[in-house]
Amino acid sequence: xxxxxxxxxxxxLSGGITLGAYKLFFEPKTTNGITTVAPNYSRNVNLGxxxxxxxxxxxxxxxxxxxxxxxxVSRMPSNPILEYFYGYRGNQEQTQIxxxxxxxxxxxxxxxxNNHVIQNATELxxxxxxxxxxKAKLIGTDSKMDIALLKVDADEKLPYIIFGDSDNIKxxxxxxxxxxxxxxxxxxxxxxxxxxARDLSNQGLQSFIQTxxxxxxxxxxxxxxxxxxxxxxxxxxxxxxxxxxxxxxxAVPSNVTRKIIEDLMEFGNVQRGVLGxxxxxxxxxxxKEIGINETQGFYVGNVTKNSGAEKAGIEKGDVIIAVxxxxxxxxxxxxxxxxxxxxxxxxxxxxxxxxxxxxxxxxLTKKEFLNYEFxxxxxxxxxxxxxxxxxxKEGIKIKKLNNPDYIEYAESLEGAIILSVDGVKAKxxxxxSNYLSRKENTKxxxxxxxxxxxxxxxxx
Numbered sequence: 001x002x003x004x005x006x007x008x009x010x011x012x013l014s015g016g017i018t019l020g021a022y023k024l025f026f027e028p029k030t031t032n033g034i035t036t037v038a039p040n041y042s043r044n045v046n047l048g049x050x051x052x053x054x055x056x057x058x059x060x061x062x063x064x065x066x067x068x069x070x071x072x073v074s075r076m077p078s079n080p081i082l083e084y085f086y087g088y089r090g091n092q093e094q095t096q097i098x099x100x101x102x103x104x105x106x107x108x109x110x111x112x113x114n115n116h117v118i119q120n121a122t123e124l125x126x127x128x129x130x131x132x133x134x135k136a137k138l139i140g141t142d143s144k145m146d147i148a149l150l151k152v153d154a155d156e157k158l159p160y161i162i163f164g165d166s167d168n169i170k171x172x173x174x175x176x177x178x179x180x181x182x183x184x185x186x187x188x189x190x191x192x193x194x195x196x197a198r199d200l201s202n203q204g205l206q207s208f209i210q211t212x213x214x215x216x217x218x219x220x221x222x223x224x225x226x227x228x229x230x231x232x233x234x235x236x237x238x239x240x241x242x243x244x245x246x247x248x249x250x251a252v253p254s255n256v257t258r259k260i261i262e263d264l265m266e267f268g269n270v271q272r273g274v275l276g277x278x279x280x281x282x283x284x285x286x287x288k289e290i291g292i293n294e295t296q297g298f299y300v301g302n303v304t305k306n307s308g309a310e311k312a313g314i315e316k317g318d319v320i321i322a323v324x325x326x327x328x329x330x331x332x333x334x335x336x337x338x339x340x341x342x343x344x345x346x347x348x349x350x351x352x353x354x355x356x357x358x359x360x361x362x363x364l365t366k367k368e369f370l371n372y373e374f375x376x377x378x379x380x381x382x383x384x385x386x387x388x389x390x391x392x393k394e395g396i397k398i399k400k401l402n403n404p405d406y407i408e409y410a411e412s413l414e415g416a417i418i419l420s421v422d423g424v425k426a427k428x429x430x431x432x433s434n435y436l437s438r439k440e441n442t443k444x445x446x447x448x449x450x451x452x453x454x455x456x457x458x459x460x
Contacts, residue, residue: 052174054190057229061178062186063129064161065223068113068136068150070098071123101179101222102126102150103231104160105261109134109152112261113221114236115141118148126152129186140264144427145252145339146236148221149264161223164230166209166253167326169193177213177235177249179222189214197332198250207336208250209233215249224251233257256339263342273341273364275349276307277314278372278433281330290317294352296329297321304372304433312362314351321357322350331434338364372433375442376403377460381429382417390449395419396426398448406460412450419447 073095100117104110111126118124124136134152141148152158169175173193181187191213198210211224215235224233233251263270279301280286287295298320303310320328323337324347341347343366351358372379378399386397395417401410418426421444424435436444445459 052227054174054176054188054227057176057225057227058178058188060229061161061176061223061225062188063159064104065129065178065180065186066102066104066111067127067180067183067185068100068102068111068117068221069125069127070100070118070121071125072096072098072120073122099180099183099218100220101218101235103221103223103234104158105163105231106160107157109154109158110139110261110265111136111150111152112234112257113148113150114234115143115146115148117221118150124150126150127185128158140268142260142264142270144270145256145260147234147252147257147260149261161225161231162229163254163258164226164228164232166232166255169196169209169226169232171195174227175211175213175232176225176227177211177215177219177222177251178225179215179219179235181216181218183218187219194248197330197336207253207256207332207339208236209253210248210250212248219249230254231257253336256336259340259342271342271366273338273343273345274304274307274366274430275334275338275347275362276304276309276365277320278302278304278436279331282319292319292352294319294321297352298328298331298334300351306365308363308365309349312349312360314349314360314362315353317353319352320349321352324348325350372429372436373402374433374436374444375460376406377401379418379429379432386417390417390453392417392419394425394427395449396429396432403460413448415451417449419449421446 098117098121100113102111102113102117105112118138118141121138124138125133126136127133132154134154136150136152139149139151171193175191175193177189177191179187191211193209194212195210198208209224209232211233213224215222219235220237222235223231224235226232232254234254234257235249235251237250260270277298277300279299282292282295282297282299284295286299287293290299300309300314300316300318300320303314303316320334322328323334326333326337328334328337338347341364343364345364346361347364349360349362351360378401379396380399382392382395382397386395387393398413398416398418401407401413406413418432420426421432421435423445424432426432443459445457448456448458450456
């Protein structure tokens with residue numbers, strides 16, 4: 001009987017301790033009308049970086065990342081004064097060496113890197129993690145997305161990286177950056193995805209993955225991989241006041257990279273599919289101004305003539321909220337998805353029109369087939385003949401003047417080359433159309449070259 005009483009007392013004591021612990025640590029508490037839940041101290045166990053195994057991803061990646069050496073030969077300009085007094089002779093060759101990183105993407109020697117790593121190179125050489133070196137040749141580039149494709153002829157099958165799906169990465173996901181900063185071979189750093197669809201050009205043309213993995217000079221062209229060792233981006237640039245890592249770095253998404261290199265292999269250039277809309281991102285102030293409740297999405301301010309968007313029935317005032325069921329909150333979201341598409345591909349565009357949701361199938365148009373009109377001025381991209389004639393690398397052309405205010409100047413201005421608009425370089429029609437679509441007034445300052453070679457600054 002005494003033993004039974006002892007057991008009862010122990011059970012009662014245990015129950016009291018359990019109830020007290022629950023009251024103290026787990027039961028919701030109400031203070032001044034605000035209910036809080038006591039912390040669950042077991043919830044965060046094993047979620048730190050130390051619980052994730054980076055070693056397999058690092059081991060697989062370092063052998064696929066190479067050191068890229070860029071040799072550029074330029075000529076020093078002649079100086080007659082130095083020649084006369086000091087015997088200095090100009091037009092001498094000067095050799096400069098730049099370095100960066102690259103990623104092997106096939107066993108037969110295709111390598112992807114940044115365009116700025118190999119720009120103006122007269123000689124290219126890659127060095128692998130095992131210190132073997134090969135001469136490389138340039139297959140093609142995409143300066144807009146800063147991607148270049150190289151090829152080496154190796155005497156063996158090379159280790160190569162597997163592409164991951166950059167659309168599936170999540171903010172907060174762990175990633176590794178692998179490259180050759182400061183000429184140090186195969187350096188691995190870890191961080192998380194800080195943001196997706198980041199546009200650094202303020203023109204909506206680019207869409208980067210932002211990460212806080214340490215990236216320094218020389219990392220450009222290296223690999224950004226997930227914890228499975230799959231390529232999800234090509235490290236491209238850093239945001240830094242000093243030139244060294246200061247907290248953020250940016251990578252071209254792997255889905256965009258893969259599409260670019262497939263185009264370069266198959267066509268020799270990048271095939272860009274264009275939706276054919278201009279406009280601006282929504283926010284609270286702009287949404288209130290135009291009288292809609294939606295605060296995220298892309299507002300269509302203009303539909304380009306003869307574009308897929310016009311033919312499919314997209315209208316000015318529509319708000320694009322998704323493409324192929326992928327949410328569109330900004331122009332860079334829209335751009336990121338379209339950059340993986342080619343001309344004649346179909347995309348499913350979800351729009352809001354007068355408060356109702358509508359799905360429209362749009363066939364993308366080839367960029368070169370489109371013209372853009374602003375304030376009665378039609379623009380088109382310049383061709384190779386124009387570039388040679390005016391010794392230009394970029395610019396756009398005034399195709400036609402439809403504004404009656406400028407008809408009297410049509411003979412002089414039609415065919416003229418635009419170098420910049422309000423100080424924005426006229427790289428192509430897409431760049432200028434994106435800038436002009438966000439202008440609040442219809443006038444702009446143009447720097448032009450007329451057909452007879454005269455340069456003017458005019459406001460139209």
